[in-house]
Amino acid sequence: QSHEAGVSIAYILSNEFLQVAQSRSNKQDPNFYDLKDAFFCCQTPFLQPIGQDSICPRDLRRGCAMIDVLPRKYRRACTHFLSWTWSYTISQVRDALQVWMEGSKLDPSQTFLYMCFFVNNQYRILVDKDGAGSYELEDVFEGNLRRIGRMVALVDHWDQPVYLSRIWTIFEQFTAVMLGIEVEMILPSKSGESLIEEIRKGEEGIKLVKQSLCTVDSAHAKAWSPEDERRVKMLIKEATGFETVNAKVREFMVAWVAQVVEDYLKHLVLGNSRQLHRRASNLRLSLSRSATSMMTRLSPLSGSDLLSLATTVKAADVRLSVIPSWSEHMSPRRS
Secondary structure: OOOEEEEEEHHHHHHHHHHHHHHHHHOOOOOHHHHHHHHHHOEEOOOOOOOOOOOOOOOEEEEOOOOHHOOOEEEEEEOEEOOOOOOOOOOHHHHHHHHHHHHOOHHHHHEEEEEHHOOHHHHHHHOOOOOOOOOHHHHHHHHHHHHHHHHEEOOOOOOHHHHHHHHHHHHHHHHHHOOOEEEEOOOHHHHHHHHHHHHHOOOOHHHHHHHHHHOOHHOOOOOOHHHHHHHHHHHHHHOOOOHHHHHHHHHHHHHHHHHHHHHHHOOOOOOOOHHHHHHHHHHOOOOOOOHHHHHHOHHOOOOOHHHHHHHHHHHHHHHHHOOHEEEEOOOOOOO
C-alpha cells in the first residue's frame, strides 16, 4: 500500500497542511525546498523531523515517507502523477490544484497524487542517500508513471517557466510523450489569466507564448542534486540524445498552446467575452492526448497556419465585442 499511495489533494488544500508548513518553516509562503529542511532535516528540542522515528513499511527501517504518517483518508492509491518542481511555493501549488479541481469537476478528497515530496522516503534520499532518485530512475519513475497512467504537469508560468529549466520535469515530459501517457497541463490562476491576456493579442501574443514555451535545453537544465543531474543527463545521452528530448518536449508545448487557443476560441463563440475575461483562470488549460493523437495534432501548427489561428483569435475578440447583449444569455460550454 505504501509503495502505491498518493497524497490527497484535499490534504494539500487543507488549513491543516498550510498551518504545519507555515509554522515549521516560519515563513508565510515557503517553497518546498524550505519545507524539506523544516519537515525532514530539522533537529531542535522543539521540532523533530516528521516520520523520523516511525518504521518504514517498505524496508522496515526507521524513518518513513510523509505519506505513511498521514491519516488514512489522505493516502490512497494514486490517481495522477504530478510533474512539478520543489522551487514552487505552497501558494502556487495550492492555487493551481484548486483551479484544476474546479475546472475538471474532480473531487479533491478522491484525487491522489504521486507527489515526490510526500510519497518518496526522504530519509533514504536526503539522509541515507541510498534510496529512490536517479539511481532507480527507470524502476521508480517510469514504473510509477506506467502504473498510474495519467500525468498532471504543474507549470509555474508560460513566460520563462522554471518548469522547463529543470532536468527532472523535462525528462518527465519526454517520458510521458514516448510512453503515450495522458498529460494535463495546469497553471496557477494568475499565470492562467496572463496566458489568456497574451493570447488575446493575436499573432504577436501567440508567437511570444510559443517562443517562450519552446525554450527547452535539456543539456543545460539543472537539478537540486548534482548527482541526479549527472545521472539523468547520462541516461538521456545514452537513450536518445538531448536534441531528441528537446524536440519532443517542444512539440508537446506547441500542441498545448494550440489547445489553449482552440479552447479560448470556443469559449468566445459559445460564451460571454466579458465573463470569460473574468474567469480566464478557470479555463481548462489542458492537453489530454496520447502521444500518437498529440503528434497528429501538430500538423496544422506550422508556419502560416499558426499565424492564421492567431488572426482568428484577434478577429473573434473584435466581433464579440460588438455582439448585442443577447449573447449573455447563451450557455457557456466547456470544451
